[in-house]
Structures are given as C-alpha cells and as structure tokens.
Amino acid sequence: MEENQSFLDLQVDQASSKNLLEAARWARFLSIIGFVCMGLLLIFFIAFQNQIANAFAQFIPGVSNSAGFGILLAALVITAALVVLLMFFLIRAATLIRRGIETKNQEVFNNGLASLKAYFTMYGILSILGLITTLLNLNR
C-alpha cells in the first residue's frame, strides 16, 4: 500500500516533471527503435537464411549448413528475447512515468520507477556478463 505524502518528502516539482517527461519521451523512442530493429533483424535472417547458413559453415569448418543455421537461430532468438525484454521494461517505465506525472497518480508513477529499476537492473546484469566475456576473450 502506498504511504501518505509528507510535507517533508522530496517532490516531483515542475523541474523534475519536465526532465522526467523529456527523458520518458526519449526512452520511449529508444525502445520503439529497439523493437523495430529486432523485428528487422528477424526478417533479414529469415529472408537470407540460406546465404547466412552457407557463410557460417564456411567460417567454421566442420559445421554443416543446417547445424550452422540452428546455432545462429538459437543465438538470434536469445539475443532478440533479451533485447525485447529490456525494451519492454524501458517502454513501460516511460509510459507509466509520463502517465503518473500527467495524472498526478503516485501509484502509477512508482510503478514507472519500478520498471526503470528493472530496466537498469537487467542492463547492469548484461553489462557484468559482457565484461566477464571480454575478460575471458582478452587472451585469445
């Protein structure tokens, strides 16, 4: 349950509202671009699947076309799922923060901040995994 507003609390004043609304607008734009790019990537992969599978089989000898295609498809699906989930948190944060500010609804605003936290949490975990991968590949 949401607690009552206190006069001692920090406020989402006009300056904060302006900044958060602008941030939400750009966050929404970024998430839409993310969704579109993932969609285009999937379409591109399906349209050129034979060429991509051949190139992959040539790049890694000993891998058949179908196995190469399977590996690439699995990698693409995992990547797309991660990006879509990340963008979902971002677009949810942007939408709820904006709606919360416009309707002055504390619960909606807090849900927006929770989604923003989820976005940065997931982004942080992916950053740590990326850093570990970079470390492992450094001496190769």
Next chain:
Amino acid sequence: MEPTANESSIFDLSINETAKDHLRKTANWAMIIVICAVVGYVFTIVKALQPRSVFQEGEGFGSSITEAGNITGAIIEIVIGLVINYFLFQFANLTRKGINGMSQPDLNAGFNNLKVYFIIVGVLVILFLVIVVLAVIGFSASGTRY
C-alpha cells in the same frame, strides 16, 4: 504570480519511501553499469594496443593502416562511451545524494542528467540508423551499376 521551477505544491507527486527505494536501486545499478563500461574501455585500450595476430602482422603499409584504424576506432568508441557514461554517473551520483540528503536541487539535477543521457543515446541511435540506411542505399546502388 507564476510559480518558479523549484516551487512545489501539495498537489505534486512526492518521492515517497517506495519511490526512494526504486530510485536508490536504479542509481546503484546505473553506477554498476558505469563501472563495467569504464573497466571495459580499459580492456579495449589494452586489446587495441596488443600486437596483432600472425596473419595481420607483417611489414608494409597495410598493417600499419590496420593498426592505426584499430586504435582510432577504439579511441572514438571510448570517447563516445565516456560521454554517455558521464551523464549516467551524474544521474546515479546526484540522485543518490538527493535522496540521502533530502536535497531537491540534487534530485532535479539527477533527473536532468538522466534526460541528457537518454537524449545522447537517442541522437547516437539516429546517427547510426542514418549511416546504416546510407550504406544500404550505397550498396544497392553499386550493385545495380555493375
């Protein structure tokens, strides 16, 4: 009289305990992202300065161009990354300071840095998309010519 930007009314939204908790955790993760990025840039520099693998090594003009290209690419990547992560760091730092010290100006500055962070990332994405579209147009134009 018009209210100034920092004035608030009782009808405004507040940063209550739930919001503070969300913002604190957001700021912590943002700081982790910045640290990971900076450590990653150190590795990028190390990798760019490492001697090339055997088939890229060799005497002559070609190898020095490749090496210079790698280092230039790494520097551009790091400069852009540092600018982006500076604003994310400022967001994390000022938001945390604002919440812990109950400082409205710090909190506002934190949100301002979050805004700037998303704007810069957005503008870079637009630039990247423009370059990709131009490359695709150029590639298809050269394909139809020959």
